[in-house]
Amino acid sequence: MAKLTLSRRSFLHGLGCSVAASPFLTPVTFASGNWDNRLVVIILRGGMDGLDVVRPYGDSGFSSLRGRAAQAEMGGKDSPQDLDGFFALHPALSGLMPLWQAGELGFAHAVSTPYRDKRSHFDGQDLLEAGSAAVSGIARDGWLNRLLQSYAGTTSETAYAVGRGDMLLMKGAAEVANWSPDAGLYGLSEQGARLAEHVMQSDPLFAEAFAEATVLSDETDGAEGIGMSGESADEAMGMMSTNAAKAGKGGGHKQIAQFAAGKLRQDSRIAAFSLNGWDTHAKQDRALLRPLNRLGDVVSTLKNELGTEVWGKTAVVAMTEFGRTAKLNGNGGSDHGTGGLMVMSGGALRGKRVWTDWPGLDEASLYQRRDLMPTRDVRAYSGWLMRELFGFDKRLLETTIFPGLELGNDPGLLA
Numbered sequence: 352m353a354k355l356t357l358s359r360r361s362f363l364h365g366l367g368c369s370v371a372a373s374p375f376l377t378p379v380t381f382a383s384g385n386w387d388n389r390l391v392v393i394i395l396r397g398g399m400d401g402l403d404v405v406r407p408y409g410d411s412g413f414s415s416l417r418g419r420a421a422q423a424e425m426g427g428k429d430s431p432q433d434l435d436g437f438f439a440l441h442p443a444l445s446g447l448m449p450l451w452q453a454g455e456l457g458f459a460h461a462v463s464t465p466y467r468d469k470r471s472h473f474d475g476q477d478l479l480e481a482g483s484a485a486v487s488g489i490a491r492d493g494w495l496n497r498l499l500q501s502y503a504g505t506t507s508e509t510a511y512a513v514g515r516g517d518m519l520l521m522k523g524a525a526e527v528a529n530w531s532p533d534a535g536l537y538g539l540s541e542q543g544a545r546l547a548e549h550v551m552q553s554d555p556l557f558a559e560a561f562a563e564a565t566v567l568s569d570e571t572d573g574a575e576g577i578g579m580s581g582e583s584a585d586e587a588m589g590m591m592s593t594n595a596a597k598a599g600k601g602g603g604h605k606q607i608a609q610f611a612a613g614k615l616r617q618d619s620r621i622a623a624f625s626l627n628g629w630d631t632h633a634k635q636d637r638a639l640l641r642p643l644n645r646l647g648d649v650v651s652t653l654k655n656e657l658g659t660e661v662w663g664k665t666a667v668v669a670m671t672e673f674g675r676t677a678k679l680n681g682n683g684g685s686d687h688g689t690g691g692l693m694v695m696s697g698g699a700l701r702g703k704r705v706w707t708d709w710p711g712l713d714e715a716s717l718y719q720r721r722d723l724m725p726t727r728d729v730r731a732y733s734g735w736l737m738r739e740l741f742g743f744d745k746r747l748l749e750t751t752i753f754p755g756l757e758l759g760n761d762p763g764l765l766a
Contacts, residue, residue: 380521393669397629400675401692412712418679423531443643457702459693463725470687475672480520484755496523612656633682661697690723
């Protein structure tokens with residue numbers, strides 16, 4: 352067998368991804384039920400900068416934040432991206448403005464999970480998908496699965512079993528189905544995972560980051576991927592680079608949306624998947640364009656593929672594990688923060704609104720004088736969506752689906 356000599360740098364180059372922030376595979380999970388409305392949940396992995404995506408140009412403190420002046424200048428009531436005289440939409444999402452005008456697009460700003468301060472992608476995403484109140488003692492099933500467990504008459508969809516296991520969001524006792532257009536593109540075999548651990552063992556921080564990504568991707572358990580036995584390092588890295596390049600060509604996000612819409616037109620009532628690429632530590636003005644374009648494509652594709660009748664019964668919610676720092680860093684990006692943004696759309700939505708208890712952006716109003724202060728829990732908006740879509744009892748939402756949550760006032764999300 353050829354001797355493997357593989358550096359951490361070459362291994363990462365072969366992966367072609369941000370290890371700490373991006374799972375290697377995008378699974379899609381479905382559930383069917385005997386109710387009529389539809390819910391699509393999209394996890395935006397990497398920590399989306401909500402202050403950039405929906406820009407509070409009407410707050411005088413926004414333009415004075417380092418790096419935000421150019422973003423503030425793109426607001427204003429005469430701007431084609433203006434939403435309500437205070438907030439403006441990022442230009443990359445301008446294709447969704449017709450949905451805003453139709454009341455089928457809205458945003459919840461200055462929101463977060465209860466997660467604070469440590470700013471780990473792994474912990475943040477874990478808590479977001481589990482719907483728990485704290486990282487310690489975190490639930491090992493997902494809040495969407497607990498929703499299914501609480502509703503009589505649910506069944507699993509027929510599986511297009513190309514992908515791995517369920518997202519944590521959908522893991523649990525209730526049966527769900529899995530499908531992915533990219534199975535194995537970033538797969539690591541058991542031998543490959545052991546090799547990666549060996550390469551990174553001298554760097555504890557990097558080893559921890561890789562371990563987080565491995566858990567997120569759920570790829571090492573029976574994964575179809577790169578077998579290292581009998582392969583040279585060059586052959587192994589060549590295969591990984593090829594797979595990464597294929598995944599990077601794009602289009603998979605539209606395929607996911609098309610497939611989801613096809614299932615939701617039939618018996619499925621809930622779909623969940625993730626979109627990567629939101630870890631924008633540098634050159635954010637360019638780095639954010641691609642994930643925003645993908646998000647816009649997904650929403651537009653869902654609307655077009657679902658058709659008028661089903662779209663009118665659908666709510667789409669996109670959420671991320673945490674927000675970003677209020678000031679941009681020296682590399683023109685933003686670092687891990689706290690308060691962030693939820694994106695909501697669908698024909699069932701009472702949109703054309705930015706729901707927020709806006710905290711302000713002067714330094715004294717920032718969380719730890721660095722982040723947008725969260726004023727409401729993302730779980731509260733998710734809970735009200737499920738209550739209005741499917742009629743769930745408030746107490747059930749606060750004690751079982753989102754343990755420890757107080758739903759608070761009804762924001763009136765649905766038409």
